[in-house]
Amino acid sequence: MAKIHHAFFDVSYFETLAGQNTPVHLVDPRAKVLTTLLFILMVVSFDKYAISGLLPFFVFPAVMITIGDLPLSYLLKKLFLVAPFAFFIGIFNPFLDKQTVLQFGAFAITGGWISFTSILLRFTLTVGAALILIATTGFREICLALEKFKIPRIFVLQLLFLYRYIFILIEEASRLVRARRLRTFNGRGMTIHVASSLIGHLLLRTINRARRIHLAMLCRGFDGEIRLMRDLKIQKGDYLFAGGWLLAFLIMRFIDIPALFGDLVMGLYP
Amino acid sequence: MHMADALLSPAVGGTFWLVTGGVFTYSSKRVQHEIDSRKIPLMGVIGAFIFAAQMINFTIPGTGSSGHIGGGMILAILLGPYAGFLTLASILTIQSLFFADGGLLALGGNIFNLGFFPCFIAYPLVYKRITNKRTSPKSITAASILSVILALQFGALFVVLQTVFSGVTELPFKSFILVMQPIHLIIGLIEGLVTAAVVNFIFKAEPEILQVADPLQQNDSKRSFGKVILLFACIALFAGGGLSWFASQNPDGLEWSIAKITGKKELPPPEQGIHSSLAKLQEKTTLWPNYHFNEPGIYDNAQTPKASPLSALKTGTLLSGIIGAGLTLLSIIGIVLLLRMSKPITS
Numbered sequence: 376m377a378k379i380h381h382a383f384f385d386v387s388y389f390e391t392l393a394g395q396n397t398p399v400h401l402v403d404p405r406a407k408v409l410t411t412l413l414f415i416l417m418v419v420s421f422d423k424y425a426i427s428g429l430l431p432f433f434v435f436p437a438v439m440i441t442i443g444d445l446p447l448s449y450l451l452k453k454l455f456l457v458a459p460f461a462f463f464i465g466i467f468n469p470f471l472d473k474q475t476v477l478q479f480g481a482f483a484i485t486g487g488w489i490s491f492t493s494i495l496l497r498f499t500l501t502v503g504a505a506l507i508l509i510a511t512t513g514f515r516e517i518c519l520a521l522e523k524f525k526i527p528r529i530f531v532l533q534l535l536f537l538y539r540y541i542f543i544l545i546e547e548a549s550r551l552v553r554a555r556r557l558r559t560f561n562g563r564g565m566t567i568h569v570a571s572s573l574i575g576h577l578l579l580r581t582i583n584r585a586r587r588i589h590l591a592m593l594c595r596g597f598d599g600e601i602r603l604m605r606d607l608k609i610q611k612g613d614y615l616f617a618g619g620w621l622l623a624f625l626i627m628r629f630i631d632i633p634a635l636f637g638d639l640v641m642g643l644y645p
Numbered sequence: 646m647h648m649a650d651a652l653l654s655p656a657v658g659g660t661f662w663l664v665t666g667g668v669f670t671y672s673s674k675r676v677q678h679e680i681d682s683r684k685i686p687l688m689g690v691i692g693a694f695i696f697a698a699q700m701i702n703f704t705i706p707g708t709g710s711s712g713h714i715g716g717g718m719i720l721a722i723l724l725g726p727y728a729g730f731l732t733l734a735s736i737l738t739i740q741s742l743f744f745a746d747g748g749l750l751a752l753g754g755n756i757f758n759l760g761f762f763p764c765f766i767a768y769p770l771v772y773k774r775i776t777n778k779r780t781s782p783k784s785i786t787a788a789s790i791l792s793v794i795l796a797l798q799f800g801a802l803f804v805v806l807q808t809v810f811s812g813v814t815e816l817p818f819k820s821f822i823l824v825m826q827p828i829h830l831i832i833g834l835i836e837g838l839v840t841a842a843v844v845n846f847i848f849k850a851e852p853e854i855l856q857v858a859d860p861l862q863q864n865d866s867k868r869s870f871g872k873v874i875l876l877f878a879c880i881a882l883f884a885g886g887g888l889s890w891f892a893s894q895n896p897d898g899l900e901w902s903i904a905k906i907t908g909k910k911e912l913p914p915p916e917q918g919i920h921s922s923l924a925k926l927q928e929k930t931t932l933w934p935n936y937h938f939n940e941p942g943i944y945d946n947a948q949t950p951k952a953s954p955l956s957a958l959k960t961g962t963l964l965s966g967i968i969g970a971g972l973t974l975l976s977i978i979g980i981v982l983l984l985r986m987s988k989p990i991t992s
Contacts, residue, residue, distance in 0.1 A: 386743050415750050420655045423813045427966060430973045437977050441984045457745045461649045464814055471815035487815060494813060498651035502745040509742045517742070527673035529685075533735045536689020541696050541739075548697035570703030571839050574714065575846030577701070578723075581694040582854060588686040597682065637969025 385453070386541070392445060393513030399443040403613035404512050404520035410620045411508045417624045418500045424476075424489050427633040429496045434627075435620065436503045443511045450506055454499060465494035514538050519607055540584075548577055647740070647755050648804055650748030654811040661807065662753030668761060669734060672727040684728055691723060692732045696739075703839070717763035718793045718840050722772065722855070723847075726764040733760040754807050762799040767792035780855075782845050789844055790837030797833035801825040 393400070399407075414435055421428050440447055472487035509517070515535070522531045551573050555565075589597075626632075650658070676684070695716040702713050716736075720729035734756045740746040747755045775788035805825050809818045847854055 389743060412749060415650060415748065416655055419650055419653055419658065419750055427970050427973075430970055431977075433974070434977045434980060437981045438984065441981045453745060460647065461651045464649075464652055464808065464816065468815045471817070490813070490815070494651045497813075498649060501650035501748045501750065505742060505749050506745055514739075514742070527670065527677070529673050529677050530669070530731055530735065532685060533688055533692065533731055534738060536686065537692035537732075537735050537739065540690050540693035544690070544693040544697035545700065548700045552701055565703045567703050567835070567838055567842065570701050571842030572846055573701050574698045574839070574843050575850070577698060578691075578694060578843065578847060579850060581690050581697075582687070582851075585683075585687040585690040588690065589683050592686065593682075633969030633973045634966065635969065636972040637965030637967070640968045640972070641965040 388449075389509050390513060392510040393516075395444055395511075397443050397511075399439055399511045402511075402616045403607060403609050404516040405523055405607065405609065406613040406617040407508060407512050408517060408520045408524075410617050411504050413621055413624060414504050415501045417628050418497055418504075420628070421493070421497075423493060424486060425493050426489060426496065428628075428631055429493065429500065431627040431632045432500055432624075434623070436500070436507055439507045439511060443507070445507065445510050450503065450510070453506055454502055457502065458498065461494060461498040465491045465498075468494070516607075523607060543584075544577075544581060547580060551577060647737075647747035648751040648758070648807055650750045652808055652811060652813050653748075653751050653754065654813060655750070657807050657811045658750040658754060661757050662750075665734075665753040665757045665761070668730065668765070669756070672730045675727040676731060679727075684724070688724060688728050688732045691720065692736050695720065695732075695736055714839050714843075715759070715836055717759050718767065718772070718789065718796060718836075719843060721764045721768040722789075722840075722844055726768050729768070730760045730764040733764070754803070758800040758803045758807075762803075763792070763796035766799060767796040771795055780848070782848065785844050785848055786841040789841035790834065793837035793840050794830065794833035797829045797836065798826060801829035 414432070418429065418432055439445070440450070468491040469485060469487035472485060472490060474486045475483045476486045476489055477484040512520075515538075518531050518534050518538075521534070522528065555569075555573065695714075698716065699713040717729075717733055720732050723729070724732060737747065737752060737755050737759065741749060741752050741755070771792040772788045775784050775791070778784070802822070802825075805818065805822045808814055808816060808821065844855070
């Protein structure tokens with residue numbers, strides 16, 4: 376439980392981060408959403424043994440974090456928290472793909488270790504990009520961008536509604552859990568039966584809340600159509616942001632920069 | 646069981662974005678047309694409820710560990726398939742953004758795995774069939790457990806399929822599936838028990854909620870569900886076709902791993918074999934680009950069938966690769982430092 380509670384502290388912390396006023400935060404959310412998606416697509420399109428090709432891509436999170444004034448250690452901590460899935464699926468590679476690719480004297484590196492490293496790099500880049508997007512943009516703005524991208528209105532509304540009530544219901548659920556825990560020893564006895572009845576009560580309260588909300592909306596003239604305030608204005612700088620990164624991604628995708636560097640140095644000192 | 650971006654290939658991720666997008670657009674249309682205005686706040690708040698309910702951990706009998714609900718089936722039962730699907734999609738979107746559960750490319754696949762099966766397979770084909778005949782605590786229990794298990798089995802199967810088709814991991818289909826399906830059978834049983842208990846609780850306390858959930862779908866369910874299932878079957882077939890086409894187009898997907906398996910057995914002469922053409926392709930993208938497949942000396946020595954043609958490597962290219970990688974990272978650090986230094990002036 377502490378974990379989820381903590382997770383929602385995180386949600387509000389992300390909102391704080393998104394409220395900053397750095398040049399990155401001021402870029403139009405549409406440009407940022409698009410750039411992030413392109414970035415992820417480029418990263419995962421690499422061959423499964425790619426390591427060096429992925430390295431230049433770290434420039435995107437690095438620049439965004441620096442200009443956006445984001446706490447690096449905090450983002451890394453979030454990354455480690457969700458790493459297990461990619462890690463445990465990927466960790467089989469070294470045991471299954473035992474073809475030796477490199478040999479340092481007696482020490483052999485197999486294809487499996489290379490592809491495993493590649494998975495971890497991809498994981499860091501893709502997950503990092505998503506976290507950076509939310510920390511520099513904010514959820515409401517992302518929803519507005521989605522609406523502009525012609526995502527069905529009903530879904531955008533759903534996201535906004537859901538986001539608004541998460542905090543309230545988390546509060547309600549943690550009151551239920553706390554009340555029960557205060558009356559037991561070491562929180563024991565949370566059987567499926569007990570938990571289900573707690574969840575059931577929470578659900579009843581939720582549905583009653585939805586009724587009240589609906590009535591309140593009707594009182595304020597709700598006619599089944601929700602109008603969103605659109606305050607997005609796309610500017611030259613936003614095109615520059617998306618276009619510039621796209622160009623950079625394409626260059627990094629198709630030109631092996633580390634290899635160029637390596638050849639250059641080896642050329643100087645043969 | 647959220648898929649992660651790191652394990653997906655763009656072809657597989659993209660295909661599932663398309664499929665999910667289709668189901669999603671159709672669901673949005675249905676909800677928008679059929680909705681009574683009560684459902685808009687209800688969907689939002691129940692989505693938040695699923696998050697909150699995941700805080701309530703229970704002990705799993707016989708193990709001492711604890712778990713929480715996933716909630717896909719509860720959404721389908723309370724909201725009906727279309728609204729339930731949209732609500733689950735919104736939950737997964739928020740999870741992928743804030744908690745980095747899954748990823749943005751994997752979002753299409755995750756919505757499909759966790760949303761499509763409970764809402765459009767398990768709900769109409771199992772849950773509705775059983776409870777329509779007779780709604781009682783017993784039939785609700787049986788229907789919930791069966792439908793949750795079915796939905797999770799499908800979901801787990803598709804996680805395996807997506808992973809294997811992407812070809813990023815080496816996991817063989819057979820052993821992966823032999824691990825995933827039984828685990829999700831157990832998870833499904835427990836989740837089914839909780840779902841059944843919650844739905845029964847609501848059934849006892851306020852049974853009209855379960856009827857209110859989808860009054861509109863009930864009228865036309867007979868006729869249009871058949872059509873919907875047919876439509877989805879077509880989408881699935883199309884997607885399957887598209888998927889395999891993509892996979893065969895893509896040298897680093899299936900074909901590459903197949904080539905590697907056969908290559909291990911036969912060790913064809915690299916100058917003409919499939920290896921050399923793949924190697925050329927790979928050269929552009931891999932870590933140590935210029936490695937040589939066939940250093941004559943090593944090839945002659947390698948009489949054992951397991952010896953790999955990849956092992957031959959010039960130390961020179963290796964060194965240049967490492968230096969190059971180091972320099973790349975250094976220059977990124979340099980860019981960051983430059984930005985840091987210039988910041989007080991610009992802002």
